[in-house]
Amino acid sequence: MNEKPAGEARKNDYEYIVIGSGAGGGPVAANLAKAGHRVLVLEAGGDGKNPESEFRYSVPGSDPRLNSELGWRYWINSRAKQADREKQHFYVPGKGLYYPRGSTIGGSTAVNAMIALYPANSDWDGIAKLTGDRSWDASSMRTYFERLERVRYAKPQPGNPERHGFNGWLPLEQVGAKGNLFKDRWLSQYVVPRVKGEENGDLFEAAFRNGGDFRIDPNDWSFAQRKGTGMADPPRAAENGARHGTRELLLTTQAQFPDKLKIQTDCLVTQLLFDEEHKNQVIGVEYLEGPHLYAASWLAEAFSSRPGVKRRAFAAREVIVSAGAFNSPQLLMLSGIGAKEELQKFGIPVRIDLPGVGKNLHDRLEVGVVCKLPFTPTAYQNCTWGKESDPCLVEYKTNNPDGEYRSRISRQMYIVKRSSPDRDVPNLCLFGIGANFRGYYHPEHQPATGKDEFTWFTLVGHTRNAGGTVALKSTSPREMLEINFNLFEDGTDTAGEDLEALVNGVKMCRKLAAGGWDGPAEGELSPGPDYKTDADLTTFCKNEAWGHHASCTNRIGPDGDRFAVVDSNFRVHGAKGLRVVDASVFPRIPGLFLVIPTYMIGEKASDSILADAK
Ligand SMILES: Cc1cc2nc3c(=O)[nH]c(=O)nc-3n(C[C@H](O)[C@H](O)[C@H](O)COP(=O)(O)OP(=O)(O)OC[C@H]3O[C@@H](n4cnc5c(N)ncnc54)[C@H](O)[C@@H]3O)c2cc1C
DSSP states (O other), rough: OOOOOOOSSOOOOOOEEEOSSSTTTTHHHHHHHHOOOOOEEOOOOOOOOOHHHHHHHOTTOOOOGGOOTTTEEEEEBBBSSSHHHTTSEETTTTTTEEEEEEOTTTGGGSSSSSOOOOHHHHHHHHHHHHHHHHGGHHHHHHHHHHEEEEEEESOOTTTTTTTTOSSSSSSEEEOTTGGGGGGGGGHHHHHHHHHSSSSOOHHHHHHHHHHHHOOOOOHHHHHHHHHEEEOOOEEEEEEETTTTSHHEEEHHHHHOOOTTTEOSSSSEEEEEETTTTSEEEEEEEEEEEETTTTTTTTHHHHOOOOEEEEEEEEEEEEEOOOOOOOOOOOHHHTTTTOOOOHHHHHTOSHHHHTTTTSSSSSSSSSEEEEESSOOOOOOOOOTTTSSSSOOOHHHTTTOTTTHHHHHHTTEEEEEEESSSSTTOOOOEEEESSSSSOSOOOGGGGOOOOOOOEEEEEEEESSSSOOOOOEEESOOOOOSSOEEOOOOOSSSSTTHHHHHHHHHHHHHHHHHTTTOOOOOOOOOOEESSSTTOOOOHHHHHHHHHHHHOOOTTTTTBBBTTOOOBBBOTTBBBTOOEEEEOSGGGOOOOEEEESSSHHHHHHHHHHHHHHHHHOO
């Protein structure tokens, strides 16, 4: 293992190898290629280019995570005790809790809900303080957002005080025309009186001053600076109603620079290769070529007898690991970088003893309050979700700006709030959408949903629990990890702040649903009228909470910080020619949504790599 390749000439066809094409790896690979370097991207997922996957990928109203060419499904545990796990409604006997990820060109940006929200300034200032590296402070980090973002709706202002980019690679749109958020009869009848009766912060006020236009921009620099709250139509990563992410960035860059950027799909990287003559210098990777080789693939069982073709690739300069919060630590551990005792359990020779690898796993938490509406909305009655002659698909393809598939996701409203006044930054996002949504179910266990149901979500960001772990189950690179989020009393949030924030959020949602009254609304299906007291709601939240923003498992920290895995330039401590750039590097989970901060660090990392190349 890890030996200098024998019997195979080391051919430096590439200067850089990027492992994974998601929110972290995509910008790194594109920027290095644009700067004139030869880059190889190795992506474990497929290209997702069959018609069904393309439909699922681009149409906001579809659910791409279940498409076997786009998504992976992990089995995780969120609680330590089996009895507690079984109470959770996602629990699948003998497996665990289903946890979605993306695996194709674009990674999880290919399956995510496309909500694109700027994080809190304190997220960046915290990293600057931790590392002593001022390039991480909030004002400096804003330049990476300016670089990536493209918005049609924000008007360039003299001096650009709101610090938007206007011309980056990531189109963000709020598709509702003026006041459109409330133009749906059903939505306006149901939502408007409810949210109007609430204190909804400065965005809400601004929208009404603006004649009911909710396309005010929560990504403005001034909103971040004043730690603003309020209600808006959330910006999403789309152009003309079609999803955008690192997939478009990479494919466009490849078309422009075909001799610089090579993207190989269906390639599962299994090992980092080191040059034994130069201690801990990474020189390349070993990988298996073939579809559905990783156990999290929906089709893994059908492909399990196929060994894949073993190959190697070499990088003259660096290898960048961007395989996400689960697979990046897995690859480091399989390559001998991790906690000594854990590697030794599996007989893996220890190359760099870094006990932080796979620790500090964070997620934010969500629960839904589901209500039966007192009427049947008409908006999506006729949609058949991609089946033949689907009228909503026809409407989508004819570019109708009010089309259901084009705008259903954007036509949620969301409210940014604090769970309690003593919170420094807003840590709650309350949404409403016309569906029964109690989290990401495994499809075999998905309950039927009525078209007259509405969900008010609570999302808790800036969570306190840092007690999650990912650990190897074996030395097989094809096997999934043991993933345990250790939520609530199993984790590090001993003061119970995450749970308290969830319960407060559920109470706020209930109040919205009930039109200002504390307690279950008429027609509340979940939690339902049996859940009355705070203790009842605490039980409900423990059993219901879900997340899909796994992060922080290779955290940044300075030299001498025993649990730091990478330095402030993303370099793995103790290794040469090796960086990690993805959601695993955050010391604490940033913002309310993860993708924008991850794109921003992808941009930042490419600057660091290019600076070192000079
Ligand atoms: C269902 C869902 C909905 C979401 N909704 C939102 C949202 O609305 N807004 C938001 O901000 N965030 C959302 N997120 C989260 C966000 O998309 C992710 O946090 C973000 O994409 C993480 O970026 P990453 O680079 O760390 O990993 P990913 O984007 O997951 O990319 C990792 C890539 O690495 C590949 N890979 C893994 N192992 C290997 C290997 N060994 N060899 C080669 N390739 C490998 C994977 O196939 C994958 O393509 C959502 C996530 C999910 C799953």
